[in-house]
């Protein structure tokens with residue numbers, strides 16, 4: 495058994511496991527896409543080196559992680575989600591910009607890792623940073639061409655790769671929004687962040703709120719299955735990895751809870767969770783040809799389940815202060 499990837503602790507316990515087939519089913523409906531589903535199952539077994547993956551949790555820092563701790567690569571994402579969509583606005587964007595305003599960003603350099611189509615960068619371009627001071631990293635080829643069209647310096651290679659060697663201490667600010675939870679070799683990531691940062695530079699990271707993830711799983715909503723997310727970061731886990739790399743965890747906040755978006759996500763995900771079960775009504779409806787009729791059938795089936803979500807919603811209302819979507823941190827280079 496390996497140590498905790500965040501703090502190095504030895505005391506970890508298994509939460510649950512998934513087979514390659516179960517994991518595949520949670521990303522791709524086998525009735526709708528039988529070939530892609532089979533291919534994904536085969537790929538996952540290859541990625542893990544066995545037909546099963548565990549999810550464990552560290553007793554010391556609370557970090558939850560896939561074991562084996564391997565990230566999905568381009569092949570996984572092409573099979574699991576061939577057409578990713580990127581949200582244009584997120585709480586963590588606004589929260590980071592709020593921080594930028596206090597920091598005074600004129601003449602500084604920023605790099606967004608996992609920039610997508612550059613929606614975050616659009617918000618700061620020509621206002622807080624000059625276009626020529628803006629850098630972006632993304633794997634997706636379509637994203638790269640959009641980023642370049644916008645005039646940003648765009649790279650498609652891994653942050654840890656040799657292409658970033660010449661950029662020692664090149665950046666005042668590094669952003670990674672909803673990216674770090676997908677990554678393995680997290681020590682290499684942190685070593686590289688420190689390497690790329692200028693003295694007094696800052697990193698802003700947002701990941702899914704672990705409390706919300708566990709809440710959804712406990713209440714029969716979707717299980718957060720690897721290898722999409724392979725790390726469930728906590729404040730303590732960020733604190734531990736920062737200490738080990740000589741960085742300072744300066745701020746850690748949870749997104750405020752929004753009832754409407756929570757109810758929407760819960761209704762959709764608890765429905766999808768049921769739809770993963772072979773032979774369920776949900777699976778049947780999801781497998782129907784895409785049409786107006788399917789959309790109506792989906793909505794009706796989801797609504798029919800809503801009374802069964804009441805206990806989960808009551809519990810959510812009671813614990814709402816901790817159930818926002820994202821966990822956001824600011825990390826500073828102190829030397």
Ligand SMILES: [Zn+2]
Pocket residue numbers: 498499500501502503552553554555556557731734
């Ligand atoms: Zn730990």
